[in-house]
Amino acid sequence: MAHLFSPLKIKNIELKNRIAVSPMCEYSSQDGFANEWHLVHLGSRAVGGAGLIITEAAAVSAEGRITFADLGIYNDRHIEKLKEITGFIHAHGAVAGVQLAHAGRKASHVEPWNGGKQIPSDQKNGWKALAPSAIPFGNGEEAPLALDKAGIEKVKADFKTAAARAIAAGFKVIELHGAHGYLLHQFLSPVSNKRTDEYGGSFENRIRLTVEVVEAVKEVWPAENPLFVRISATEWTEGGWTADDSVALAKVLKDKGVDLIDCSSGGNVAHAKIPLKPGYQVEFAEKIKKESGILTGAVGLITTAYQANEILQEGEADLIFLAREMLRDPHFPLRAAHELRHEVKWPVQYERAKW
């Protein structure tokens, strides 16, 4: 059997294969609401045969959005459309997951196709961004507001309430976004976290918010449902967060009941040099898996069936997250099965195209 198509059971959820659609912001929402775009975008990847489909970053609060057009899960009224989407995904044999996110200092921007620049807080569609410390991400950007204790409590409460909404919306997997320079990552990193209270300074202090968010989410998220955390395993920067820090964090999160670490990298240091090449982040999935014993996901420039299958076969990761290749071809899993000579069920409507 092709490793890519072996099922993966985590807690009481079984994925039919090891292909996960990686979260991808669509910047296509108004006031955080999902719409027909999300239904078709996510739904077609379920039809295309992926085992797990994780939504784009869904903001846990309005101020936690990257742009005013981000998907949100900060209002009970967001649940209805999300429920329709999870219903469709589950009806077509995939599992629906949601990525819960807070952009922190990377909030209040325009969509990438409109330049991706920060919107100053006093301008239309802009607001004051929040962060561990009042340090902007990019040169010349407006400094964020350093969160006070009440602000940190609100962040935790927002993640918890969002997790409760995720249950109501029918999601079976939650992934917490602790990567790419967004709020949780900003706390983890000594580059962006210069706090002198119990949330800054030592490693234990910098990981505190992530750990507390996991604990808060666990208060409502069913014990039998998987909880993933996406991290940036390295910042590719001298003096920044390292792969060894990631292993240490993974051990703590494993003890807290996190099931899988989705191993990405970068995003918190504006000009970090990232050695891009096929599978360039797989080494982190392997290291974290081997040194902490937690399940890991590999992501980043994985584009072929053979490459994905080999990562699993070599025991370097447990799950393959695909982003851009799934945009190029929503039916990648069906094609991959064919290439790996593995028999999978096609949607009956498409069967005449199978051979």
Ligand SMILES: Cc1cc2nc3c(=O)[nH]c(=O)nc-3n(C[C@H](O)[C@H](O)[C@H](O)COP(=O)(O)O)c2cc1C
């Ligand atoms: C259009 C687009 C939107 C993305 N949005 C998110 C996001 O919401 N959350 C996230 O963790 N990563 C996001 N990413 C990163 C991807 O999930 C993935 O980690 C990255 O693209 C590398 O994988 P790939 O080489 O398969 O594209 C996005 C990537 C793309 C291309």
